[in-house]
Amino acid sequence: MLGRTANGLFWMFRYLERSENAARLIDAGLRMSLTRDEEAAEAEWRSVIETSGQRAQYEAHHGSYTGVQAWNYLLREKNNPASVRSMLGQVRTNARLARNVISDELWEAVNESWMQIDEQMSRPVGQNSVGDVVAMIRLAGTRTHGAMAGTLLRDEGFHFARAGTMIERADSISRILDIKYYLLLPSLSYVGSSLDTGQWDNILRSVSGDRAYTSVYGGQMDSRKIIEFLVLDDRFPRSLAFCHSDLRQNLAALALLHGKEGASNELMRESDIRLTDLTVDKLFEIGLHQFLVEFSSTNAAIAQAIAEDYRFLA
Incomplete structure (x- = not known):
């Protein structure tokens, strides 16, 4: 192609x-x-x-x-x-x-x-x-x-389309979480804070996750559970974990079709390791903002590497 x-x-x-x-x-x-x-x-x-x-x-x-x-x-x-x-x-x-x-x-x-x-x-x-x-x-x-x-066909075209979708979706979710979270909770001291239930519901609606979250956790709007759901729950197709899992699979398929891996596959492996080892406790120890900044930077680097690996401008 x-x-x-x-x-x-x-x-x-x-x-x-x-x-x-x-x-x-x-x-x-x-x-x-x-x-x-x-x-x-x-x-x-x-x-x-x-x-x-x-x-x-x-x-x-x-x-x-x-x-x-x-x-x-x-x-x-x-x-x-x-x-x-x-x-x-x-x-x-x-x-x-x-x-x-x-x-x-x-x-x-x-x-x-x-x-x-x-x-x-x-x-x-x-x-x-x-x-x-x-x-x-x-x-x-x-x-x-x-x-x-x-x-x-599940050929190159399909995998490039899915990769574009997941790169963009991950970028959007990380931006929504970073900005909306700090509007609601300026301090990292999330335990015991008084949160606006309507605003947390709004975050979930912003990513079409309100019904899925309710199915998993019931109707309780809890900041810790919402962050865990949107970052780590790979069952939800708009979580960061799901986006990068799907992206990894499509980049692996492209590498197989081309007979070699590129920089995008290596960056993807590094991202996978970080997300696989992450728990919600570790996430808050790192700091949500710090994690999201690093995630967004990695996501952008993967997008750039895809363009270079497959010579988008050639």
């Missing part, structure tokens, strides 16, 4: 995952802001923007954090190159670049979803329609992942 085709598949699914993650953040922000006074609602939208990594860019164009401004900036604003509308455009562009190796069903899922969402976001998104737009974005992701899982 040509490096530029592999790059197209890898980034097609990174952008898709990134747009879905933005939709989840907006959905969670909506739920919280509707139950808060104006000042607290603005703080929640500031948190959503910061979690998306776009606070500096947002504040260059807006002086306040009203819901309408925040979600339109994330969804469609022209001066935001990281808007969902822009990212889904990149999904479609990369799908076109990889058109010769993806199925008709996958292309149709991407193209039809793009046309529907682009039309919906051609005008400002109001209070009455933002929920529908967010649902449409999440449905686009579900359709696209379903088409990929149901129609693609």
Whole structure:
């Protein structure tokens, strides 16, 4: 497979995952802001923007954090190159670049979803329609992942697509945990602290983990259990442990297909060792922030190594 085709598949699914993650953040922000006074609602939208990594860019164009401004900036604003509308455009562009190796069903899922969402976001998104737009974005992701899982050969293309998904998902989860956790709990002295149950529920909703968490732990919103669930529970498909386990398998499959391992496989092994030996007690001894910073750095290094191992720009 040509490096530029592999790059197209890898980034097609990174952008898709990134747009879905933005939709989840907006959905969670909506739920919280509707139950808060104006000042607290603005703080929640500031948190959503910061979690998306776009606070500096947002504040260059807006002086306040009203819901309408925040979600339109994330969804469609022209001066935001990281808007969902822009990212889904990149999904479609990369799908076109990889058109010769993806199925008709996958292309149709991407193209039809793009046309529907682009039309919906051609005008400002109001209070009455933002929920529908967010649902449409999440449905686009579900359709696209379903088409990929149901129609693609388990060859290089499939593994590059899955690697892109897991790299992006791990980055998003680690960022949500780091920023949201410190908004809730500025001190590492988590034992015995008084936590806002609604905010912890919001973290789980931000990663579509509320029902899965309840299934494992019941309805108790406990910071220690939530951190353990989102970092270490490899049964949950959005935990850091699951993301890197799945990523390791796909990188191993690529190495087997190419007949050799690269730097990405070595970095993956090192990450595996750290996560396998980790317990929630050790996690808090290290410090959650310190762990997440190191995890994010390793995740970014693996992504860069994949690009170099498989000559994405060749």
